[in-house]
Amino acid sequence: MSFYGLRGDVEHRLMTEHLAALQKLFQEAKAPSFFSDNLIALNRNLSFLYDEKFMNAFSAAADKNIPEDEAKLWRLHTLAWCGRTALNVPGDFVECGVYKGLYSAMLTDYLDWNEIDRRFYLYDTFAGLPDDWSSEMERSTVSDGYEWDGTYDAVCARFAHYQNVDVVKGVVPDILAERAPKQIALLHLDLNAAKAEVAALDFLGPRLSDGAIVLMDDFGRKEQLELAEALMGWWTAHDHPILELPTGQGMVTVNAAKLQT
Numbered sequence: 001m002s003f004y005g006l007r008g009d010v011e012h013r014l015m016t017e018h019l020a021a022l023q024k025l026f027q028e029a030k031a032p033s034f035f036s037d038n039l040i041a042l043n044r045n046l047s048f049l050y051d052e053k054f055m056n057a058f059s060a061a062a063d064k065n066i067p068e069d070e071a072k073l074w075r076l077h078t079l080a081w082c083g084r085t086a087l088n089v090p091g092d093f094v095e096c097g098v099y100k101g102l103y104s105a106m107l108t109d110y111l112d113w114n115e116i117d118r119r120f121y122l123y124d125t126f127a128g129l130p131d132d133w134s135s136e137m138e139r140s141t142v143s144d145g146y147e148w149d150g151t152y153d154a155v156c157a158r159f160a161h162y163q164n165v166d167v168v169k170g171v172v173p174d175i176l177a178e179r180a181p182k183q184i185a186l187l188h189l190d191l192n193a194a195k196a197e198v199a200a201l202d203f204l205g206p207r208l209s210d211g212a213i214v215l216m217d218d219f220g221r222k223e224q225l226e227l228a229e230a231l232m233g234w235w236t237a238h239d240h241p242i243l244e245l246p247t248g249q250g251m252v253t254v255n256a257a258k259l260q261t
C-alpha cells in the first residue's frame, strides 16, 4: 500500500487504521481491489493483472526493494497501453525524465523493442532538476529519496542490449536542439518540472505525428499543481483536451494540424 502527500502522521493513520480495514474486507470477500499510489479501486476487473506479457515486463523492471516502483503498477499499465497504441502511427518514442529507467525498461521489454524499427530517446540530466528549469518547490518534492550517483552509467548499462535506445544526458529543453527525433509517436513527460515540460512541448510538439500519444505522469497530482496548470495552459492554447486518469496521469492524442504553428 502506498499513499502519500498528506502529513506523515495522517498518512500513517490513513493506511494503518482505515485503509487496512477496507483492504482486509475486500480480501476476505475475495473481491478485486487496488490500494496503491494514492488510488483505491474496488470491484474493478484489473484486467492488466492477467496480461502475462505486461506483468512479466513489470516484474522484471520494478525493483522489489523499492515500494514506490511496485506501487506504480497501474501507471505502468497506462504507459504500456500508450506505447502499444502509438505503434499505429509513425515516429520514434521519447521519454523526458528517466531517472533509473523504470517506465522505459518496462515498455521496451513489453514491446520487444529490439524487434521494432524505431528509436527510443531517453532524456535526463541524471543529476536531478536543474535550477534554471524548475522551481524551488518542485526541487524539494522530487529530491526527497532520489539518489543520482552513478545513475547515468547504470541506465546506459540497463539498455545496452537494445540497439535502438538512446540514453541522452543533458538538460531538457537545451539538449533537444542538439539531438531529437524528427517524428514522434509517443512522448512520455516525467520531469516533475512545469517550465521544463512546457519547453519540451514547445520544442517537440510540432514533431508529434497525427495520432501520437502524449502521456504526462504527474498531471493529476495535487502536490504538482503548478505543473498541472502549466500543462493545461499549453494544451488549451493548442486546442487539445487532456484526459485526466485516476492514476494521476494525463493523456492527450495529437491532432498534428493543430501543433504545426
Ligand SMILES: C[S@@+](CC[C@H](N)C(=O)[O-])C[C@H]1O[C@@H](n2cnc3c(N)ncnc32)[C@H](O)[C@@H]1O
Pocket (backbone or CB within 6 Å): 096, 097, 098, 099, 100, 101, 102, 103, 104, 123, 124, 125, 126, 127, 128, 129, 130, 133, 134, 142, 170, 171, 172, 173, 190, 191, 192, 193, 196
Ligand atoms: C520523477 S523522475 C523520472 C522517473 C522515471 N520516468 C522513471 O521511470 O522512474 C524525474 C526525472 O526528471 C529529471 N529532470 C527533471 N528536470 C529535468 C530537465 N530539465 N532536464 C533533464 N532532466 C530533468 C530528473 O533528473 C529525474 O531523473
